[in-house]
Amino acid sequence: MCETPLQFHYWSSDVPVKPDRRVGAALEACANQIVALLSGGHTIGARPLQPGDIAVLLPTGRQIARLRELLRERSVPCVSTAWSSVFASDWARELQVILYAALHPRDDGAVRAALATRLGGATYDRLRELRDQPEAWQRETGVFIGLDRMWQTRGVLAMVQRLAAAAATRLFAGDEGERAMTDLRHLGELLQARSEELAGR
Numbered sequence: 001m002c003e004t005p006l007q008f009h010y011w012s013s014d015v016p017v018k019p020d021r022r023v024g025a026a027l028e029a030c031a032n033q034i035v036a037l038l039s040g041g042h043t044i045g046a047r048p049l050q051p052g053d054i055a056v057l058l059p060t061g062r063q064i065a066r067l068r069e070l071l072r073e074r075s076v077p078c079v080s081t082a083w084s085s086v087f088a089s090d091w092a093r094e095l096q097v098i099l100y101a102a103l104h105p106r107d108d109g110a111v112r113a114a115l116a117t118r119l120g121g122a123t124y125d126r127l128r129e130l131r132d133q134p135e136a137w138q139r140e141t142g143v144f145i146g147l148d149r150m151w152q153t154r155g156v157l158a159m160v161q162r163l164a165a166a167a168a169t170r171l172f173a174g175d176e177g178e179r180a181m182t183d184l185r186h187l188g189e190l191l192q193a194r195s196e197e198l199a200g201r
Contacts, residue, residue, distance in 0.1 A: 009033070027063060030056060031070035038076065051077050057186050059193035086190065091183045094119055098163060102151055105144035108137075115140060118180075119167045156195055160188030 009029065016022045034054055042049040058064050071078045086092060094117040101107070101114035115122035115130075122130075130137045151159045164171075164184045171177040 023063065024066070027067050027070060031067060031074060031076075034071065034076060035074050055182070057189060059190060086183070086186060089183060089187075091180060092187055095160065095163075095184065095187055098147075099151075099156075101144050102147040102159065105141050105148060108141075111141055111144055114144065118170070119163050121167060121170050155192050157188040157192035160184055160191070164188075 016025055034051075034056075037054065038049060038051065044053060056067060058067065068078055097110075097117055098114045098119055101110040104110045112127060112130075114120050115127060116124075130140065147159050147162070150162060164181055168177075168181070171180045174180075
């Protein structure tokens with residue numbers, strides 16, 4: 001079994017100067033590492049590690065396609081999830097509702113819709129109670145004002161991580177908790193990468 005779940009890999013030789021070459025070299029190294037894991041006798045419990053046990057998160061569709069090519073060259077089967085399918089997921093739709101409320105915290109309907117999501121965690125009864133509790137409602141809108149401030153100062157990824165951490169107990173109470181956290185992290189990373197790309201134009 002792999003005894004160290006978190007490992008950092010670093011360059012042992014000269015780092016490529018051009019960004020495209022650095023990315024290409026990193027993808028090559030990633031593909032080689034996956035092959036090494038699959039052929040190194042690693043197990044999950046009593047069974048051998050399988051290709052389906054490994055996931056790689058990448059910020060662009062081009063990088064996903066390239067890694068898929070590299071793995072297929074090495075006879076490693078893989079299934080890629082591109083931007084389109086990730087952003088078509090239920091979690092992406094819920095996150096969109098949350099993001100809209102963060103941008104419009106004075107819009108009661110937007111905040112109410114965000115609270116009604118699985119990330120928001122509010123029940124129907126709780127939403128009804130908030131209609132008659134102006135101070136409690138003000139605290140809820142204050143949360144979204146704070147999320148907007150975090151978004152503007154630290155980036156959308158930090159905000160998504162904050163949302164996921166706050167909802168973690170509820171999410172892990174179900175059977176899909178780990179998958180939900182992975183999807184949310186992936187969405188946050190993709191949104192952050194896109195935001196930085198647009199900011200650099």
